[in-house]
Amino acid sequence: MLTDYQLLRIPGPTPIPPSVERAMMKPMIGHRGNETSQMIQTIKPKLKKVFGTAQDVMMITGSGTSGLEAAIVNVVHPGDKVLVVATGVFGNRFTKICEAYQINVEEFAVEYGKALDPEAIRAHVQANPDIKAVFSTYCETSTGVLNPVGELAQAVHAVSEALVIIDGVSCMGGVETKMDEWGLDVVVTGSQKAFMLPAGLNFIAASERAWKVIEANPQKGFYLNLTKYRDNIAKDTTPFTPALSLLFGLEQVLENFEKEGLENVYARHQLMRDMTRAAFKALDLPLFTSDQDGSPTVTSVKPTDFDAEAFRKEIKSSFNLSVAGGQAEMKGQIFRVGHMGYCAPTDVLQYLGAMEIALIKVGKNIKLGAGVAAAQQVYLEGAK
Amino acid sequence: MLTDYQLLRIPGPTPIPPSVERAMMKPMIGHRGNETSQMIQTIKPKLKKVFGTAQDVMMITGSGTSGLEAAIVNVVHPGDKVLVVATGVFGNRFTKICEAYQINVEEFAVEYGKALDPEAIRAHVQANPDIKAVFSTYCETSTGVLNPVGELAQAVHAVSEALVIIDGVSCMGGVETKMDEWGLDVVVTGSQKAFMLPAGLNFIAASERAWKVIEANPQKGFYLNLTKYRDNIAKDTTPFTPALSLLFGLEQVLENFEKEGLENVYARHQLMRDMTRAAFKALDLPLFTSDQDGSPTVTSVKPTDFDAEAFRKEIKSSFNLSVAGGQAEMKGQIFRVGHMGYCAPTDVLQYLGAMEIALIKVGKNIKLGAGVAAAQQVYLEGAK
Structure with missing residues (x-):
């Protein structure tokens, strides 16, 4: 062959586009210097468009799972009751992380290969007012299902205070997301799918409603504490050393998105x-x-x-x-x-x-x- | 899009394979140093296999046309009579170069889209014993014809002392060539076709018979004088500054050829x-x-x-x-x-x-x- x-x-x-490969090969620069700040300034508004949000989109260096963990530990506490809508393997990933934090997880199992039914979840959440958060995948990579996460959020918010937390890893950048309009509370995605980058970078945003919960949470860990990311991205920087090559690549990907429209x-x-x-x-x-x-x-x-x-x-x-x-x-x-x-x-x-x-x-x-x-x-x- | x-x-x-792109991005080295010599040592036997020759294959930095010009000026003199078998645009290129050197060119026109007929050329060469060289393309890029250059050489050599000079630019590396077995006298090809490299490098080899003619030629120009290339490649070097990145890429291409077989x-x-x-x-x-x-x-x-x-x-x-x-x-x-x-x-x-x-x-x-x-x-x- x-x-x-x-x-x-x-x-x-x-696969990674040649222009992105070239961008990632740029020489290292100081990650606390002006050039990095300027790069983050360029990235910020473009990432917001992909998320469909007015909130800053934070960037966490790590595998997709670190992004999911951040989406959990910042908004729920040990003992809290949450609902995980399990449409496949990656819905289950939420359950496993929650269990590691002694969170009281209830799984809402959906037959593999089928999308969730917002009305069924609305009924379940209404009957269980102690549910603090509802987790779902947007695209369930393990089955190829695209869940109607906008309708899910509207159904949940109509009957509950629960936050709606979405794993958008295997579709965002390829499928439209309207985080604010749809009422999604935490949205997280990774770099290695429709973003056309190697793995190693997560993008995460939280709604006003989610920020209130996050701020009130006394135990958010250290590396994944989102308030640090929020405060830093507001100043065009990151709380910890960023994976610079991936940022170089991301800047190019977002420019390519813009060129294509x-x-x-x-x-x-x-x-x-x-x-x-x-x-x-x-x-x-x-x-x-x-x-x-x-x-x-x-x-x-x-x-x-x-x-x-x-x-x-x-x-x-x-x-x-x-x-x-x-x-x-x-x-x-x-x-x-x-x-x-x-x-x-x-x-x-x-x-x-x-x-x-x-x-x-x-x-x-x-x-x-x-x-x-x-x-x-x-x-x-x-x-x- | x-x-x-x-x-x-x-x-x-x-297109250029990723491994070759990476190879071409190696940092510059001294082209008169040991590392370059070792690279040329690695390249030499592999290039011979592609040419099907025991002769060293020389490398000229330049466009394909410089390789064709080298194939001409080293073996024929102003006033010499040569036959150019014109099966398309690139056969004509030989004619134009010959004319620039006041070489007496006769064109043997073949209908575009058809391959040359060795027997017809044998007859023509036999009837014109003053023809010093016969030029032909191997693959005529402008029509997509592959000429039977082996049969051509056998037909010519059977009746004449004329050298057979072949432009293999758009097929060598993709089509088998048996330079020695077929009796081809000068074979030249370029880097940007089946060799999967950018343009800028020519590969050229000459038969024993051709070398006798070249040595006796008093006017071979300077940059394209093949004896300089021969004497230098024998010592694992080049007479003039080589396009180093292309050599890095060539080394990888030849390794890839070997891997595939x-x-x-x-x-x-x-x-x-x-x-x-x-x-x-x-x-x-x-x-x-x-x-x-x-x-x-x-x-x-x-x-x-x-x-x-x-x-x-x-x-x-x-x-x-x-x-x-x-x-x-x-x-x-x-x-x-x-x-x-x-x-x-x-x-x-x-x-x-x-x-x-x-x-x-x-x-x-x-x-x-x-x-x-x-x-x-x-x-x-x-x-x-």
Whole structure:
């Protein structure tokens, strides 16, 4: 196989654009100097647009999980009752962190592959007025579901004082988020998905309502104490040493978003979802999510007539094309294709073309070109 | 459109692999020091394999044209009679350089889109014993023809003392070359095609027979005097300052070739040609070359029912996919797709998928997916 060639279509990390790679190679500068402050000044308003908020978006150096932990420890206390809407593995991540802090977690389990139902949660929260916070993923990476987090927030706020806390890691930057308009209280996302950066940086914002709770919280830890991040970002700096290369890259990503136009970025992701879904239907590949619930950033398939893992091995060994397998209970049952960040409709045509060959090889009876043609048709209709 | 995204499928320059980009970013070193000598030592035997020669392959810093000029001024004198086999624009380049040196050029014109006929040239050379050298392109980039240069050399040598001088710029590294076995006398190629590097470096080798002629030549110019390059490469150095970054990149390219295996590199190019040709046939796109003459590195189409330039504009504006147009007399008449160097079968599926959409847009009545399916079928048969 062609040396040094890969097609990375897992739901994160995603490929990094050359301009961002170049930006990340800039020489180090002092992180307490003017140049860094100016860079943060440039970044701030652009990050707000991605979040759809007037609040400053804070940046925490760490894995996505540190961002989720920050979203928890700042707003709830040991003994507090919270509701975690579990639509997959990453909803469960919230539960595990809460348990580590002796938080009284109740899980609202949703069948894997389905989005949450805001009305059901509204009823549950209304019946349990002691719930202090409701946690949900925006895109559930492990299933490919996009949860209606705006409707969730409106449903919860209509009947409760509970804060609504959203993990937007695997879709923000690829899917529109209107934090303020929707009434989301804490929103956190990471750098390695639709933001097209390596992992290592979290972005997090809190509503006015959330800040009141955070300020009243006596035990917020040290590294993840959001008031430090808020006070520092207000002065165009960070409380702890930032991952400078990632900031260089972020500055470039946000400039690239602006060049393309955020509305076009979101439309591109919708188009890639629609192309992928149409192709999989044409190839008789059972989608793990409904058209309504499917995320613009990741699509899952639960095959019935071939082995998902054999298929993944085949595309990897023949084309160095990587897609993800199932996690936890879904292990070996599904495969998941990431179509986000530095990914264009022509990349969708490319992975579909390769997958069709691999489907034949793993014994599925398909018509070559049928998936590609369905995706092309969607492109032509969408782009008309 | 996705910012900072492009699909470069012109017949050179070609995309550069990430490992090669990284190699080219190494810090400068002294070009007369040990490190450079060691690098040249590493490069030498690997370049010989690509050329299929026991001779040292010399490296000239310059555009491809400087390599062609070196191939001329070292072996022929003002007033000498030479035969240029003109199968396209780059055959003509030989003529223009010869004319600048008052060399008596005779052109052997071959219909564009067709390969040269060794027997016809044998007859011509036999009838013109004063011909000192025969020039030909290996792959004629402007038409997508691969000339049978081995047969040409055998035909010429059977009846004449003329040297056979080959421009291998747009295929070597993607197509097997057996310089010694075939009896080629001077072979020159450049860095920006199947070698996957930026332009700026030429590789050139001469046969024992050619060296006798070169040594006897009293006027070889200065910068392009090949004896200087020969004497220096024997000592693992260069006569003039080398383009060091390109050497760093070349070292990596040759290592990548070795990892893949040169026979696999060549098989990959054959496969990409066959996939592309099968797809174009399925889409009713008239190929400009026959199956026998078509190059593994570039494929040309001469459309009859749509405008080649409108099609090129469409794929560029919709997908940032670049293919080349026609040159000289073929301007506006053909388009040319490069499938060489850092290009995989999945890239072929990708450009075909994009082209099918564009064909619909420029008004050609095709069945979506039909070209992709034909290419996939070739892949499955070739890879079985």
